[in-house]
Every structure is written in C-alpha cells, then in structure tokens.
Amino acid sequence: MRSVMNVNQTFIMCKPDAVERGLVGEIITRIERKGLRILRMDLRVPDRPLAEAHYEEHADKPFYGELVDFLTRGPVVALVVEGPEDQTFHLMRTLIGKTQVAEAQPGSIRGDFATTTNENLVHGSDGHEAASREIALWFPS
Ligand SMILES: Nc1nc2c(ncn2[C@@H]2O[C@H](COP(=O)(O)OP(=O)(O)OP(=O)(O)O)[C@@H](O)[C@H]2O)c(=O)[nH]1
Numbered sequence: 001m002r003s004v005m006n007v008n009q010t011f012i013m014c015k016p017d018a019v020e021r022g023l024v025g026e027i028i029t030r031i032e033r034k035g036l037r038i039l040r041m042d043l044r045v046p047d048r049p050l051a052e053a054h055y056e057e058h059a060d061k062p063f064y065g066e067l068v069d070f071l072t073r074g075p076v077v078a079l080v081v082e083g084p085e086d087q088t089f090h091l092m093r094t095l096i097g098k099t100q101v102a103e104a105q106p107g108s109i110r111g112d113f114a115t116t117t118n119e120n121l122v123h124g125s126d127g128h129e130a131a132s133r134e135i136a137l138w139f140p141s
C-alpha cells in the first residue's frame with residue numbers, strides 16, 4: 001500500500017498547443033504511468049491577468065508579451081499533481097524535458113512532441129515556492 005505521508009504537490013499545465021494538438025491524454029497518461037497522482041484538473045481559457053501573473057518571473061524578458069499571447073490563445077488544462085516529498089517537481093520536470101527544445105531528450109514530453117521552445121506543450125513548477133504560488137493562483141478555492 002502506498003503511504004499517504006510525505007507527499008507534495010506541484011502545478012502542471014497542458015498549454016494551448018497541447019490542447020490544440022490533442023496531446024492532453026498522452027500527457028496525462030505519462031503522469032499517471034509514472035505513478036504520480038492527479039488531484040485537480042480544469043480546462044479553461046486563462047485571461048490575461050492570470051497568464052501575466054503565472055509568468056510574472058519573466059516580466060522583464062523580451063519574449064514576455066509573446067508568452068502571454070500564447071498562453072491566452074485557447075484552453076489550457078490546469079492540474080495539481082501529487083508525488084513523493086521533495087521529488088515531485090524534479091520528477092515532473094524530467095518527464096516534461098528541458099526548456100530549450102534542442103536539448104529536450106527523446107522520452108520526455110518536449111523531446112518527443114515539441115519542435116520549438118516557444119510552444120513546448122507543458123509547464124511544471126520549478127520548486128516548492130513556485131508550486132504553492134501557482135496552485136493558489138489557478139485553484140484559489
Ligand atoms: N517566445 C519565446 N518564449 C520563450 C523563450 N524562452 C522561453 N520561452 C517560453 O517561456 C516559458 C517559460 O520559460 P522558463 O520558465 O525559463 O522555462 P520552463 O520552466 O522550462 O517552462 P515553464 O514550465 O513553461 O515555466 C518556456 O516554457 C517557453 O514556453 C523565447 O526565447 N521566446
């Protein structure tokens with residue numbers, strides 16, 4: 001029996017390109033097959049304030065406007081995923097693959113399905129602090 005102790009949660013999002021390309025099932029299957037647990041799931045079109053807040057750490061980057069345009073162009077699937085304490089972020093980011101698409105290994109989601117860094121299918125929180133902030137932002141209740 002799997003222990004219910006020592007878990008933590010991360011925020012995952014299937015971005016608009018994943019929904020458009022019909023890859024949501026594939027992505028969720030990979031999360032489930034890995035042994036991580038989906039706690040919450042919601043399909044919605046993020047408005048601009050939500051997308052801007054989500055990526056606020058990149059507000060000073062030249063691609064910020066383009067990134068917000070991309071995230072708001074259609075529905076996304078927002079997820080809360082649970083896994084082993086202190087490993088969940090890392091496990092999910094390994095499943096997702098590296099940010100630079102040319103470095104994303106085959107076997108990872110980006111490595112198998114993405115051809116550009118701008119449209120790279122999935123977001124995953126990069127640590128505890130980001131996960132808490134992002135879960136509160138996307139699932140306030
Ligand atoms: N348009 C554009 N988008 C970029 C560029 N570099 C990164 N991005 C996008 O910005 C997102 C956020 O960048 P990072 O947080 O550094 O990368 P990441 O953590 O692997 O990706 P996320 O999980 O989406 O946060 C990336 O996933 C890309 O979609 C760029 O040069 N141009």
Ligand SMILES: [Mg+2]
Pocket residue numbers: 124126
């Ligand atoms: Mg990031």
